[in-house]
Every structure is written in C-alpha cells, then in structure tokens.
Amino acid sequence: MSAELTTIIDFIRYGASRFGRAGLTFGHSYDNALDEATQLVLHALHLQHDIGPAYGQARLVEEEKQAILALFQRRIDERIPACYLTGEAWFAGLSFKxxxxxxxxxxxxxxxxxxxxxxxxxxxxxxxxxxxxxxxxxxxxxxxxxxxxxxxxxxxxxxxxxxxxxxxxxxxxxxxxxxxxxxxxxxxxxxxxxxxxxxxxxxxxxxxxxxxxxxxxxxxxxxxxxxxxxxxxxxxxxxxxxxxxxxxxxxxxxxxxxxxxxxxxxxxxxxxxxxxxxxxxxxxxxxxxxxxxxxxxxxxxxxxx
Structure with missing residues (x-):
C-alpha cells in the first residue's frame, strides 16, 4: 500500500480518508480530518506547520511513510487526540506543549x-x-x-x-x-x-x-x-x-x-x-x-x- 502513496499530499489525503471512514471525532484544536492528518504528517516528518505548499509534492522515503502510517493507526485504534500524539498544540499563534x-x-x-x-x-x-x-x-x-x-x-x-x-x-x-x-x-x-x-x-x-x-x-x-x-x-x-x-x-x-x-x-x-x-x-x-x-x-x- 505504501508504494502507492508517494508524496506529502498523498499521505494527508489518505489519512483524512481513513479518519473519516473510522468515524473519528474532531474538536481538539483541529475540527476536521484533513487538518488532523496534516498535523500528524508534518510531525512525523519533523516539518514546521507553516511549510510552503510547494513541499506538498515532495516524495517520501519508506521510513518516513511507515512513521506516518503508525501515527495514523494510533489515532484510529486508540482514539488519542492528534495534539497528544504530537505533543504540540497551537493557540493564539503560539506553540504549546x-x-x-x-x-x-x-x-x-x-x-x-x-x-x-x-x-x-x-x-x-x-x-x-x-x-x-x-x-x-x-x-x-x-x-x-x-x-x-x-x-x-x-x-x-x-x-x-x-x-x-x-x-x-x-x-x-x-x-x-x-x-x-x-x-x-x-x-x-x-x-x-x-x-x-x-x-x-x-x-x-x-x-x-x-x-x-x-x-x-x-x-x-x-x-x-x-x-x-x-x-x-x-x-x-x-x-x-x-x-x-x-x-x-x-x-x-x-x-x-x-x-x-x-x-x-x-x-x-x-x-x-x-x-x-x-x-x-x-x-x-x-x-x-x-x-x-x-x-x-x-x-x-x-x-x-
């Protein structure tokens, strides 16, 4: 499956689709599946949340793909809010633990x-x-x-x-x-x-x-x-x-x-x-x-x- 997903955008879209299919609830800093998937993907890749859209087409190596998929699975299986998985929440323009x-x-x-x-x-x-x-x-x-x-x-x-x-x-x-x-x-x-x-x-x-x-x-x-x-x-x-x-x-x-x-x-x-x-x-x-x-x-x- 990971071979069919190659770019950052691919994984964000895939994560949002999986979250929607799993019936997750959103409301912990982010209120929708797409934003939570974005948060988890960028965290797994050690990228800043305000990264430019041009990076969306960047291709991922297998190690990065597996790290993202593992986070997605925890979000679905354990129903842990994304901010607890990343350890970071943004509030009033500031990054909080x-x-x-x-x-x-x-x-x-x-x-x-x-x-x-x-x-x-x-x-x-x-x-x-x-x-x-x-x-x-x-x-x-x-x-x-x-x-x-x-x-x-x-x-x-x-x-x-x-x-x-x-x-x-x-x-x-x-x-x-x-x-x-x-x-x-x-x-x-x-x-x-x-x-x-x-x-x-x-x-x-x-x-x-x-x-x-x-x-x-x-x-x-x-x-x-x-x-x-x-x-x-x-x-x-x-x-x-x-x-x-x-x-x-x-x-x-x-x-x-x-x-x-x-x-x-x-x-x-x-x-x-x-x-x-x-x-x-x-x-x-x-x-x-x-x-x-x-x-x-x-x-x-x-x-x-």
Missing part, C-alpha cells in the same frame, strides 16, 4: 487575546490579569506574551496541570507569568486584578458521560461541572468581585451551558461575545454588575457542593 495532564488548548478566547480583549476593555488600563483554571497555561501565557507589561497569574487546582503550565512558561519564556495552586479563589486572599479570564470546567454530567472516546484521554477534572455545567462558574461569579479592581472586568467561557446560566440569572447583564464564527458561549461582565446582583448569585452558588 500538550499532553494528558491538561485539556488540549482550544478556547475561542484566543481570538480575544489577539484582539487585545477589545472592544470589551474599552481602553481601560490593565496592570494585573488572572487566568483562573489555567490548565496548560495557554490563556495566561498567550495573554502575557501579547501584553508584556501586564503581570499575569495562572491558577489551577491540579498539580499535574500546573507542572505542564510551568513547562510552557519556560518554553515560551513567559517571564511575566506567575503560576499558583488554588481551588478557584480560595488561595488568592488579598489578590486583586483588573481582568479575570477563565475557561473553567463547564460540561454537564450527562454531556460528560456521553462524550466521544477522544475526550476520555483528557482529565475529567477539566470537563465535568455538575448537572447544568455551572458548579464552578456560579462560585466564580460569587467570589470574583473581591478580586477585581473597581473598574475590573471578567471574561468567562461556559459553552453550551450558556442557556442554563441565562435561565438562572436572567437579570444579570452578561454580554455574549460574537466571534468570527459566531457565539461560542463566552460572556463578559463588569465587576459593578456582579456586585449589584451579588445576593442572587450567592444564593445559587452557596447551594452548590
């Missing part, structure tokens, strides 16, 4: 980072920012990279995730990032930020149980968040005002749990971000609005385990 210690970086918040969080910041000054539930560190590190004068804290409860984030801090020389272990805000007494950003666990219990096999390779701690996906988010909304400066802003991703949040807190003025591909369940809220609705938020949050 990716492995099962944390979710594969894929938040739409990357688009906000690249836009400087505008128009939501409205030009307000930011000195300190927090990435709550930082996981691999991708949001904290990317924010720090594009805003070198900001001091950015990345917080997580998982030692494994924080270890991976520390490797990414070193990988990208993010000297203005500090990593801290904390259960949400519990270990951040006295810390105040101008901007809090978070991509927390927000998948409902039913949805977590029904996820395709690819997601089983990710830590469940980063996904499962109760019957409506809001166990952590409600606590964050309750406690955030203490850690936001007077003119502070919070940006949070809740995905499909958006509908549950709107139902529970219909009076809370949440602005839902419109991304290039549409709404993705990311809201923006002012500290002042969290304070104004603190009583109703507290009742809901205190009822969570």
């Amino acid at each position: 990716s492995d099962p210690r944390a979710l594969v970086p894929r938040s739409p918040i990357a688009e906000l980072i690249l836009s400087g969080f505008e128009p939501w910041l409205g030009g307000r000054s930011v000195e300190r920012a927090l990435d709550l539930c930082t996981g691999s560190g991708c949001i904290a590190i990317a924010t720090a990279h594009y805003h070198p004068h900001w001091q950015v804290d990345g917080v997580d409860i998982s030692d494994a995730a924080l270890a991976l984030a520390a490797e990414n801090v070193e990988r990208l020389d993010a000297r203005n990032v500090r990593l801290l272990k904390s259960d949400l805000f519990a270990g951040l007494q006295g810390e105040v930020y101008d901007l809090i950003v978070s991509n927390p666990p927000y998948v409902t219990d039913d949805e977590t149980d029904a996820l395709p096999q690819e997601y089983a390779h990710e830590p469940e701690l980063g996904l499962r968040a109760g019957p409506d996906g809001l166990d952590l988010v409600l606590k964050m909304l309750r406690d955030a005002p203490v850690h936001l400066s007077d003119n502070g802003l919070m940006i949070c991703e809740v995905g499909e749990s958006e509908r549950h949040l709107v139902r529970l807190l219909p009076e809370l003025p949440l602005a839902w971000v419109e991304f290039k591909v549409g709404q993705m369940g990311v809201f923006v809220v002012e500290r002042s609005d969290l304070v104004a609705h603190a009583a109703s938020i507290k009742v809901l949050a205190d009822a969570r385990r």
Whole structure:
C-alpha cells in the first residue's frame, strides 16, 4: 500500500480518508480530518506547520511513510487526540506543549487575546490579569506574551496541570507569568486584578458521560461541572468581585451551558461575545454588575457542593 502513496499530499489525503471512514471525532484544536492528518504528517516528518505548499509534492522515503502510517493507526485504534500524539498544540499563534495532564488548548478566547480583549476593555488600563483554571497555561501565557507589561497569574487546582503550565512558561519564556495552586479563589486572599479570564470546567454530567472516546484521554477534572455545567462558574461569579479592581472586568467561557446560566440569572447583564464564527458561549461582565446582583448569585452558588 505504501508504494502507492508517494508524496506529502498523498499521505494527508489518505489519512483524512481513513479518519473519516473510522468515524473519528474532531474538536481538539483541529475540527476536521484533513487538518488532523496534516498535523500528524508534518510531525512525523519533523516539518514546521507553516511549510510552503510547494513541499506538498515532495516524495517520501519508506521510513518516513511507515512513521506516518503508525501515527495514523494510533489515532484510529486508540482514539488519542492528534495534539497528544504530537505533543504540540497551537493557540493564539503560539506553540504549546500538550499532553494528558491538561485539556488540549482550544478556547475561542484566543481570538480575544489577539484582539487585545477589545472592544470589551474599552481602553481601560490593565496592570494585573488572572487566568483562573489555567490548565496548560495557554490563556495566561498567550495573554502575557501579547501584553508584556501586564503581570499575569495562572491558577489551577491540579498539580499535574500546573507542572505542564510551568513547562510552557519556560518554553515560551513567559517571564511575566506567575503560576499558583488554588481551588478557584480560595488561595488568592488579598489578590486583586483588573481582568479575570477563565475557561473553567463547564460540561454537564450527562454531556460528560456521553462524550466521544477522544475526550476520555483528557482529565475529567477539566470537563465535568455538575448537572447544568455551572458548579464552578456560579462560585466564580460569587467570589470574583473581591478580586477585581473597581473598574475590573471578567471574561468567562461556559459553552453550551450558556442557556442554563441565562435561565438562572436572567437579570444579570452578561454580554455574549460574537466571534468570527459566531457565539461560542463566552460572556463578559463588569465587576459593578456582579456586585449589584451579588445576593442572587450567592444564593445559587452557596447551594452548590
């Protein structure tokens, strides 16, 4: 079979066809078979992801072909997300180390980072920012990279995730990032930020149980968040005002749990971000609005385990 496949393009096409036939699920940084096949082929050949299209017709030697086919087979047999097979994920234009210690970086918040969080910041000054539930560190590190004068804290409860984030801090020389272990805000007494950003666990219990096999390779701690996906988010909304400066802003991703949040807190003025591909369940809220609705938020949050 490998004799019939000769070029880089041949193998990318072949991989995409095999992935489609195998019924794989895509959603870990790449959302389709062709992009995942491209990622695996270039990784096996030790080529950069931005290689010119002219190289697509390059002919491969047998050793290279076998390396590619072995990766394809693992992707199909074990349902491992491609980023875990390559050990690399791209987020906000930066290359992060990716492995099962944390979710594969894929938040739409990357688009906000690249836009400087505008128009939501409205030009307000930011000195300190927090990435709550930082996981691999991708949001904290990317924010720090594009805003070198900001001091950015990345917080997580998982030692494994924080270890991976520390490797990414070193990988990208993010000297203005500090990593801290904390259960949400519990270990951040006295810390105040101008901007809090978070991509927390927000998948409902039913949805977590029904996820395709690819997601089983990710830590469940980063996904499962109760019957409506809001166990952590409600606590964050309750406690955030203490850690936001007077003119502070919070940006949070809740995905499909958006509908549950709107139902529970219909009076809370949440602005839902419109991304290039549409709404993705990311809201923006002012500290002042969290304070104004603190009583109703507290009742809901205190009822969570």
